[in-house]
Amino acid sequence: MNSENGVAGGTPGGDPDERPSENPQGSPVNEPSLRLHPAAMLIGALKTVRRWVGALVIPGGAFLASQGFQVRTMLLVLAGLLVVAALAAVWGVLAWRATTYGVSGGAFHLRQGVVQKNERTIPLDHVQSVDTVQGVIQRLFGVVEVRVETAGGGANEPDASLSALSRDAAGALRRQIEVSRRESSSAEEEEEASVPAVVRRLATRDLLIAGATSGQIGVALSLVAVVSQVFDELFSQESVERVVTSFAPSSVTAVLLVVAAAGLFAWLLAIGGTVLAHAGFTLSRDGDYLHIRRGLLERREATIPISRVQAVRVVEGVLRQPFGLAALRVESAGYGENAGVSTILFPLLPRREVDDFLRAAAPEFAGEPALEPLPSRALRRYVFRAVLGALPLVVVVGAISTFGFYAGLPIPGCGPGGCEFGTVPLFAFEVPFGVLLSPLLLAPAALYGWLQFQDAGWTLSGDRLFARSRVLALTTTVAPRRRLQSRSVISSPFQRRLRLATLQARVASGGGGAEVRVVDLGSNAAGTLVERLGPGGSS
């Protein structure tokens, strides 16, 4: 803590005497003078209302329901809402009046707070990025929210957020911060600063493809499951049953129908989510900075200094690989929303165009050298691990079909009354289908292990570590040697017997770190690689 403060005090940007005041009004150096756009009043008020309504909606709803939706109680609730809205409006105006910001003396100042005054000062050297976000309300007024983030910033909250600035004011603030930052680092960079050049824009067709092939269908599916739980609570069992039976007479068909519908719904939800988040995704480069713009309703703009990018991952999802498509992610220090969360650099592009794309966006990470394969003795470990991972699934499938069968659920098998479709009369026993079939799941698992082995590879090329591995999606990670924070060689007794080891390198990412792993490379190769990746090593 102390050392950090010492560094901050010693930087040239932190000393107000060394630079002329950038405050045009000539007011005292540390007095922030600029106000937010008046739309901030409304936005602040709406935020307050949303918070209160969010807290009150469940008790309020319960109250309404218990009173049987009488007109008088409805009016009472409405009046309550109006009072909340009025108070929020007053609060919004007061908050707007209390908020001022400005750049002066080599630092960004933000003063806010109605009751408790709060003044925040961020030295410009510490500013990591100036992002703009445009929510639905902000778009109505043609204003943007500006977020100033620092390298050591908290995980979720931006370090300073200005809820409404006009485009011009936001641009002026960004220029002010970036120009002074460049001045303090070096004069050369300032000349390079130019109009951002668009590197790539996501076409609408690609956007839809990205949604349709995103792996988020799982997330969406769980969401559907949660919603259906709530749905279950709200509606009585009988009415649901009546609806279902009217559509599908047999219970098996009903189950299949529901599963198919839920799957389709989840898929559409996944597409919708991608469209919302990534519509109009544009990556542009401005000298040493990458700018990302995206979003349908809420427009987000983010800035990543290229010098902060620690590693690039090329992710080829299972649904995308057959079409030769990939997504790009970056691990960036002190930037991701959470520790270890990587940021999407570009959501979808053809795999063969990745190299050109990286050459334009972040040349340090471009290149596609041939990878060293793993030694063939590693194959059995990959297959073994995959099979072991599938074993619980086999047990579960077997158990479900057994119990379900004997409990009289509509699972294919032989019952006391005779055999249906899919029966397997084994000796004198009546055996459900699933028990005999479940071990067959091990075959695809073994195949998956073999595929993982085939796909894994590594190399050291141009002072960069390339590592490829498959966890469903095929991921190729590029990390420059000088970005590696630590390297480990880890070996279990089984690996040592086969002269294998796992190489694990860590890079900074978000608040914490991210890992680059190569599992089961030869132990000698691992030893050499870990040395060559060190400060004394060379390419």
Add this chain to the structure above:
Amino acid sequence: MKDEPSERLDPRARTLWRIVGALNALPLLAGGVAGSWALIRLAETPFLLGMLPVVLAVALLVLLVVVGPALRWRRWRYEIREDEVDLQRGIVWVARTLVPLARIQHVDTRSGPLQRRFGLATVVFYTAAGANQIPELSAPVAAGVRDRIAELTRFQDEL
């Protein structure tokens, strides 16, 4: 890869780990005794079978108190080289970790109440991707290691 790191942890580390292991194993032992008592008295299982939980708990205790600390101490080695910190640790999974001094942001020593009784301390050093530590060095050695890392870090060229 270069030879094993040269330095070992303080020998008193084993005693400390044994005490910590014993403290951790106590609830385990209590659970084992309770399980056996319940099996023999309440469920009326045969005596030998009923003793199984106690036996398992005692075996785990021996592992935690006798075998574990000895193996762990034997494996743990470290070395502060001129450009990197070299660590080796792990009983079953042996991990060898190299941390370039140029990546180290700051160094701490810390010692808990039990560690202080033994005159031991832990050196923790932080990189942008998380912390690493060298546990259970005698306090003066730990202070020396901390200062050495801090000193060497200052002279590292940014790669």
